Amino acid sequence: MALLEVRNLEVSFGLRSGAVKALRNINFTLDRGERLGLVGESGAGKSVLGFSILNLIAKPGRITGGEILFEGQNLASMSDRDLRSIRGNRISMIFQDPMMTLNPVLTIGQQMVECLMAHRKISRDNARTIAVQKLKQVQIPSPETRIDQYPHELSGGMRQRVVIAIGLLMDPDIIIADEPTTALDVTIQAEIMELMVELCERNNVALILITHDLGVVSQVTQKAIVMYAGRVIEQGPTREIINDAQHPYTQGLMNALPQMAIPGQRLNQIRGSMPGLQKIPTGCAFNPRCDYVMDICHHQLPGYTASGNCQVACHMVAEMKKSAQASEEV
Ligand code: SF4
Numbered sequence: 001m002a003l004l005e006v007r008n009l010e011v012s013f014g015l016r017s018g019a020v021k022a023l024r025n026i027n028f029t030l031d032r033g034e035r036l037g038l039v040g041e042s043g044a045g046k047s048v049l050g051f052s053i054l055n056l057i058a059k060p061g062r063i064t065g066g067e068i069l070f071e072g073q074n075l076a077s078m079s080d081r082d083l084r085s086i087r088g089n090r091i092s093m094i095f096q097d098p099m100m101t102l103n104p105v106l107t108i109g110q111q112m113v114e115c116l117m118a119h120r121k122i123s124r125d126n127a128r129t130i131a132v133q134k135l136k137q138v139q140i141p142s143p144e145t146r147i148d149q150y151p152h153e154l155s156g157g158m159r160q161r162v163v164i165a166i167g168l169l170m171d172p173d174i175i176i177a178d179e180p181t182t183a184l185d186v187t188i189q190a191e192i193m194e195l196m197v198e199l200c201e202r203n204n205v206a207l208i209l210i211t212h213d214l215g216v217v218s219q220v221t222q223k224a225i226v227m228y229a230g231r232v233i234e235q236g237p238t239r240e241i242i243n244d245a246q247h248p249y250t251q252g253l254m255n256a257l258p259q260m261a262i263p264g265q266r267l268n269q270i271r272g273s274m275p276g277l278q279k280i281p282t283g284c285a286f287n288p289r290c291d292y293v294m295d296i297c298h299h300q301l302p303g304y305t306a307s308g309n310c311q312v313a314c315h316m317v318a319e320m321k322k323s324a325q326a327s328e329e330v
């Protein structure tokens with residue numbers, strides 16, 4: 001059994017103008033210790049998916065279909081009380097802004113100790129010892145003194161390390177990290193991502209990494225899901241997707257990576273922008289931005305085509321596979 005299995009997940013937002021679907025037909029599995037990247041531009045639905053796993057979507061959003069099976073238990077239909085024992089404990093979340101996790105009026109130590117004592121029957125002294133250990137794991141220098149500092153006394157990079165330490169505090173099975181390093185400068189970003197990978201590996205923690213950066217996904221994850229307008233448009237082993245992206249949107253994201261730029265030339269940004277939830281084009285949602293758009297793309301939602309070990313939602317890819325098969329049969 002997979003550690004986490006998401007089946008046909010659907011999330012809707014009830015707006016005054018009617019309900020709009022923020023996520024449609026999401027399916028994936030995550031094994032113990034596996035690292036999965038959720039990638040796409042902002043508005044693709046990746047954060048909504050991250051939050052929905054813990055049933056934490058802000059109103060007026062809610063899960064309107066499907067299942068989120070964590071060790072076989074459906075989190076989508078679990079009571080709030082039972083969910084609270086999983087959130088922050090078995091599955092924890094790390095956000096881009098450390099201040100979403102850190103309370104500015106408490107010391108690092110107070111927050112970590114309270115958190116441990118809320119979930120486990122341990123003494124304050126023991127909780128403090130564990131907290132110091134975790135700070136050491138995320139390479140905070142002199143953790144025994146740092147633990148008594150307030151968040152504002154630390155640099156941005158140090159704060160994000162503390163947030164990771166808090167994410168690891170309860171020895172979770174899964175960490176969901178939403179753009180965890182985006183607010184930091186590039187060298188510190190790389191250091192912190194490396195540290196997260198190392199800690200996940202050492203503790204056999206599965207990671208769901210939410211990011212707009214395919215470059216980070218390629219360095220960190222084994223499996224990737226590319227999202228567009230609330231739908232998965234390509235998913236499979238990260239290496240296959242990076243080396244041989246099939247969906248025109250994934251190809252566009254690849255071409256927009258700074259590493260792919262020809263020196264002296266502008267980056268190849270995908271033209272146009274992600275549609276709002278209330279303005280999703282019919283057929284393939286990517287059709288206004290796609291260089292390969294065909295008639296069928298305007299009126300028919302593309303189903304999934306298998307390509308290698310990937311699943312791709314694109315009419316062109318489906319056509320290509322069909323003609324490749326036909327020529328093999330001749
Ligand atoms: Fe482009 Fe059509 Fe494929 Fe959508 S389905 S990505 S519009 S070719």
Ligand code: MG
Pocket residue numbers: 042043046047
């Ligand atoms: Mg987001």
